[in-house]
Amino acid sequence: MRKILIIGMDGLQMSQINKLNMPNLLKFQNQGFSFKNHHSSFPTVTRTNVASIVSGVNPGTHGIFGNNMVFREYNKNKVLPVMYPEMKKIYESGKNIVLTPTLSEIAESNNLSLMVLNSGTSGNALIQNLGVLNNKNITFHRDIPVQDNQINTKWPKQDIPDINSNNHIIEIIENLDSNDLSDISIIWLDEPDKSQHNCGIDSNESITALKNNDKIFKKILDVIDQNQFTPYIFLVSDHGYSKIKKTIDITRELAYDFPGYLFAENGGSFLVYSKENKIFDPILINEIISKSWAGVIITGNNKINYNGIHNYDLLYSSGIRNPDLLVSMNWNKSDESENTKGELFSTNLQKDKGNHGSISPQEINCSLIINGPEINNGNKTFLPSGNIDILPTILHLLNIKIPTYIEGRVLTEIFERCENNDYDILKLPLTTKTPSGEYMQELQISLYKNYKYLDYGYVEK
Numbered sequence: 379m380r381k382i383l384i385i386g387m388d389g390l391q392m393s394q395i396n397k398l399n400m401p402n403l404l405k406f407q408n409q410g411f412s413f414k415n416h417h418s419s420f421p422t423v424t425r426t427n428v429a430s431i432v433s434g435v436n437p438g439t440h441g442i443f444g445n446n447m448v449f450r451e452y453n454k455n456k457v458l459p460v461m462y463p464e465m466k467k468i469y470e471s472g473k474n475i476v477l478t479p480t481l482s483e484i485a486e487s488n489n490l491s492l493m494v495l496n497s498g499t500s501g502n503a504l505i506q507n508l509g510v511l512n513n514k515n516i517t518f519h520r521d522i523p524v525q526d527n528q529i530n531t532k533w534p535k536q537d538i539p540d541i542n543s544n545n546h547i548i549e550i551i552e553n554l555d556s557n558d559l560s561d562i563s564i565i566w567l568d569e570p571d572k573s574q575h576n577c578g579i580d581s582n583e584s585i586t587a588l589k590n591n592d593k594i595f596k597k598i599l600d601v602i603d604q605n606q607f608t609p610y611i612f613l614v615s616d617h618g619y620s621k622i623k624k625t626i627d628i629t630r631e632l633a634y635d636f637p638g639y640l641f642a643e644n645g646g647s648f649l650v651y652s653k654e655n656k657i658f659d660p661i662l663i664n665e666i667i668s669k670s671w672a673g674v675i676i677t678g679n680n681k682i683n684y685n686g687i688h689n690y691d692l693l694y695s696s697g698i699r700n701p702d703l704l705v706s707m708n709w710n711k712s713d714e715s716e717n718t719k720g721e722l723f724s725t726n727l728q729k730d731k732g733n734h735g736s737i738s739p740q741e742i743n744c745s746l747i748i749n750g751p752e753i754n755n756g757n758k759t760f761l762p763s764g765n766i767d768i769l770p771t772i773l774h775l776l777n778i779k780i781p782t783y784i785e786g787r788v789l790t791e792i793f794e795r796c797e798n799n800d801y802d803i804l805k806l807p808l809t810t811k812t813p814s815g816e817y818m819q820e821l822q823i824s825l826y827k828n829y830k831y832l833d834y835g836y837v838e839k
């Protein structure tokens with residue numbers, strides 16, 4: 379059986395793969411199959427998208443709506459960070475962390491081994507292998523306890539750019555016995571995300587991080603060659619990026635005046651939850667619309683009737699963790715012809731640094747390249763694809779039956795020479811009058827077969 383290797387580079391945009399900074403990745407791209415119209419799940423944050431990648435379903439179904447969110451069925455009065463200690467407590471209370479089975483559980487039930495090496499957050503690493511909570515499969519992460527049958531390693535101090543942690547991952551891989559290499563491996567690098575947040579997208583630190591990722595990528599390929607594996611390799615990223623235009627204090631702007639609600643900040647977006655499940659006050663929606671920094675508002679609650687804002691059901695299935703409101707911060711593009719660069723208002727970090735989380739095209743556009751045997755290598759597609767398509771494609775490659783609840787599709791274009799390149803674009807505008815004036819919001823969706831991909835959303839007011 380072929381092995382599967384997922385290499386994640388947090389926040390990497392396809393436009394960053396160039397000869398100067400990432401020659402090895404460029405070579406891999408030229409030899410592999412590239413998805414030029416790949417979509418992150420909204421909110422465009424890491425833990426939401428890692429959950430989409432390993433579950434094959436949208437956030438309404440997998441239930442991870444942000445890096446900070448309310449797990450209503452566990453504690454409806456508190457915003458929790460999606461990190462290992464908090465998630466472990468949810469698990470110990472008998473509740474699920476991700477609401478559908480994930481790659482680690484599917485691997486286990488098919489007698490396949492899975493290994494995760496991750497320099498990102500503990501919440502991200504945990505979602506990639508929920509099996510660590512009952513000592514199944516293996517995860518190497520600085521904040522996750524060492525499991526049975528695992529070599530203990532000492533993680534170096536994190537820095538910006540985080541060269542040390544990512545080089546440590548290579549040391550672990552190089553020291554593994556070839557028999558220890560699992561059927562499915564996920565290697566997740568916290569760069570260029572970390573440097574782009576702290577220093578800015580085009581900063582020297584971010585460029586150094588890209589160059590180091592490229593070196594690490596080459597070393598991973600070398601280890602594979604030495605062991606004579608020919609795995610299917612998925613190069614993925616979770617989301618794209620924007621430059622911060624201005625930082626907005628959500629507590630001062632909204633939370634003080636609306637004590638009956640919880641606001642979960644997620645950089646380029648925030649989630650709103652009513653504390654007592656009472657009737658949602660439209661005055662709060664009017665207030666958000668009146669702010670120049672607020673972008674598209676989507677309600678996740680069917681009971682909220684407010685003309686002029688879209689309902690989550692229009693996009694994807696809703697679930698028990700749907701927030702009452704998903705609010706994207708406002709954004710703009712730097713260049714009308716490009717979907718890769720732009721600015722946004724942010725709930726945290728500093729002006730001119732990088733962030734993500736919004737419904738902008740530059741954050742929704744992210745990376746996917748697949749390479750391996752029988753794949754139509756050296757080719758590319760402009761058909762829409764998304765992070766939710768990665769799991770069903772992996773299951774297809776492993777000859778595992780795809781469960782019916784899966785919402786993503788098998789990316790069959792990797793096998794076909796003459797794929798039909800037709801798909802539809804749907805624009806969904808809504809207009810209303812509010813106390814602060816005319817308000818228009820529009821979502822754009824790409825439709826391929828029966829699959830929907832949210833391209834972006836914007837507002838005029």
Ligand SMILES: [Zn+2]
Nearest residue numbers: 389424571575
């Ligand atoms: Zn980030």
